[in-house]
Amino acid sequence: MERKKIAIVGVGLIGGSLALQLNEKGLAAGIIGVDNNPFHAEKARELGLVDEMMDLDAAIDNCEVIILAIPVDKMVELLPGVLDRVDQQIVFDAGSTKSQLIKAIKGHPKRGRFVATHPMWGTEYSGPQAAVKQAFENKAVVICDTQDSDKDAVDWVKHAYSKIGMHLLEMDAIAHDLHAAYVSHISHITSFALANTVLEKEKEDDAIFELASGGFESTVRLAKSNPAMWVPIFRQNRENVLDVLNEHISQLRKFKSCLEKENYEYLGELIENANKIKRILK
Amino acid sequence: MERKKIAIVGVGLIGGSLALQLNEKGLAAGIIGVDNNPFHAEKARELGLVDEMMDLDAAIDNCEVIILAIPVDKMVELLPGVLDRVDQQIVFDAGSTKSQLIKAIKGHPKRGRFVATHPMWGTEYSGPQAAVKQAFENKAVVICDTQDSDKDAVDWVKHAYSKIGMHLLEMDAIAHDLHAAYVSHISHITSFALANTVLEKEKEDDAIFELASGGFESTVRLAKSNPAMWVPIFRQNRENVLDVLNEHISQLRKFKSCLEKENYEYLGELIENANKIKRILK
Numbered sequence: 113m114e115r116k117k118i119a120i121v122g123v124g125l126i127g128g129s130l131a132l133q134l135n136e137k138g139l140a141a142g143i144i145g146v147d148n149n150p151f152h153a154e155k156a157r158e159l160g161l162v163d164e165m166m167d168l169d170a171a172i173d174n175c176e177v178i179i180l181a182i183p184v185d186k187m188v189e190l191l192p193g194v195l196d197r198v199d200q201q202i203v204f205d206a207g208s209t210k211s212q213l214i215k216a217i218k219g220h221p222k223r224g225r226f227v228a229t230h231p232m233w234g235t236e237y238s239g240p241q242a243a244v245k246q247a248f249e250n251k252a253v254v255i256c257d258t259q260d261s262d263k264d265a266v267d268w269v270k271h272a273y274s275k276i277g278m279h280l281l282e283m284d285a286i287a288h289d290l291h292a293a294y295v296s297h298i299s300h301i302t303s304f305a306l307a308n309t310v311l312e313k314e315k316e317d318d319a320i321f322e323l324a325s326g327g328f329e330s331t332v333r334l335a336k337s338n339p340a341m342w343v344p345i346f347r348q349n350r351e352n353v354l355d356v357l358n359e360h361i362s363q364l365r366k367f368k369s370c371l372e373k374e375n376y377e378y379l380g381e382l383i384e385n386a387n388k389i390k391r392i393l394k
Numbered sequence: 395m396e397r398k399k400i401a402i403v404g405v406g407l408i409g410g411s412l413a414l415q416l417n418e419k420g421l422a423a424g425i426i427g428v429d430n431n432p433f434h435a436e437k438a439r440e441l442g443l444v445d446e447m448m449d450l451d452a453a454i455d456n457c458e459v460i461i462l463a464i465p466v467d468k469m470v471e472l473l474p475g476v477l478d479r480v481d482q483q484i485v486f487d488a489g490s491t492k493s494q495l496i497k498a499i500k501g502h503p504k505r506g507r508f509v510a511t512h513p514m515w516g517t518e519y520s521g522p523q524a525a526v527k528q529a530f531e532n533k534a535v536v537i538c539d540t541q542d543s544d545k546d547a548v549d550w551v552k553h554a555y556s557k558i559g560m561h562l563l564e565m566d567a568i569a570h571d572l573h574a575a576y577v578s579h580i581s582h583i584t585s586f587a588l589a590n591t592v593l594e595k596e597k598e599d600d601a602i603f604e605l606a607s608g609g610f611e612s613t614v615r616l617a618k619s620n621p622a623m624w625v626p627i628f629r630q631n632r633e634n635v636l637d638v639l640n641e642h643i644s645q646l647r648k649f650k651s652c653l654e655k656e657n658y659e660y661l662g663e664l665i666e667n668a669n670k671i672k673r674i675l676k
Binding site for chain 1: 516536563573581583584587589593596606613616625629635637640645648649656666672
């Protein structure tokens with residue numbers, strides 16, 4: 113397929129990393145950035161992530177593909193107005209939740225121009241300076257409710273993600289949000305809570321600065337993640353996240369109960385069961 | 395200092411990785427392995443981690459330094475007998491808990507020959523085939539209760555760990571076990587519990603195999619860790635681990651309560667507070 117003129121709304125970690133990949137893989141005939149944060153706009157230009165910055169309306173009018181890579185609350189606010197303005201452009205998002213976004217444009221006359229996607233990649237950093245090359249490669253991208261999108265739009269989006277090196281997965285928005293709660297959202301909550309646990313207990317002691325080991329770093333690194341991104345995700349996926357969080361607390365209570373009752377045999381069984389995760393994490 | 399003849403008891407992940415480093419950094423005049431698992435013994439020889447395998451008594455009689463790298467319950471059983479047999483050899487351990495081990499040899503006539511250490515490095519894998527080169531470099535090693543060890547023994551152990559590239563930290567066994575609960579042991583419990591949460595909920599669905607992203611992998615990888623190693627650690631450090639676990643559950647309940655009450659402002663504050671972990675994790 114030929115290169116397309118692409119507008120990226122939100123030139124942060126995800127938008128910036130997508131820009132690098134779209135250029136690298138020969139998918140873009142030019143990239144227009146849109147960002148209401150003037151520091152991010154300036155930085156994105158400086159880093160060469162985008163060719164030029166425009167305001168949203170001008171960007172829509174001057175491109176063939178629009179990518180939304182902004183926090184999921186802003187996405188729900190912005191998408192209906194974007195669709196009001198598009199003609200034959202393809203619009204897709206890269207957000208971590210899907211149900212509310214799709215609901216927000218239900219029955220929109222331009223619904224077909226939109227493709228709902230979630231490329232399952234990210235880091236704990238944010239902003240254009242966090243953008244990295246070769247991001248997304250060998251990760252999964254979920255594409256939701258494709259039956260409601262125009263075929264040409266779905267085809268191009270699949271083509272682009274494949275070129276970037278992602279595995280395509282299709283499911284409906286409801287299923288996506290449920291799975292995302294398990295494989296992504298709960299990890300962030302445990303990490304935030306673990307950070308708070310340690311910060312609370314180690315307030316008066318600097319030893320932790322020296323001791324923090326690889327295992328700690330691994331479980332806690334997500335705790336650096338940006339609240340402006342994560343509060344809206346937890347909010348939109350509230351019921352699923354609460355379900356998983358309740359299950360997680362009850363699993364932690366089993367460990368607690370084993371220790372309290374000194375039931376080390378059952379503790380061993382809990383750990384053996386957890387080891388089955390090896391099937392999932394190669 | 396001159397090279398020493400070293401016996402390593404337990405040629406698994408830690409013992410094997412230490413063997414590689416001791417050879418690499420010119421600290422060993424030869425390495426004797428001791429392991430009651432015949433498959434590990436065979437593998438350690440095959441991989442060239444050790445020059446020869448011996449039984450424990452022969453190894454003690456034929457070396458100048460004895461390193462114990464076995465699960466912490468076995469350590470407590472074995473160490474008094476090792477000290478009964480040593481003459482001027484230096485003995486040190488690499489275990490994750492310290493108080494009970496030190497208690498087990500309190501007042502032993504050869505107490506001075508023993509140095510209690512915890513090199514803060516590991517992976518979720520185990521066995522000699524898990525041994526890796528350049529392990530331990532740029533990590534911290536805690537050396538406990540040095541006032542009870544002979545000066546020549548402490549000096550050599552510090553020299554060896556420095557050569558390997560570790561940062562030396564001294565503290566008493568009680569403080570070590572408290573900090574270890576925060577920066578290492580709790581991370582393993584949350585990882586085990588998170589794995590069980592996901593395995594429980596995703597029982598009938600294979601989507602997770604495809605979706606598991608980097609963030610999930612990072613928070614859950616420790617769940618692959620070996621129960622034979624971890625049950626004894628949690629058992630020996632039971633009170634500290636319970637303390638931290640209670641605090642962690644109460645931190646998770648704050649997230650739960652925010653979601654239940656839809657208090658997104660406080661949710662944002664909890665995340666902002668967690669972000670302070672950036673000070674600790676560079």
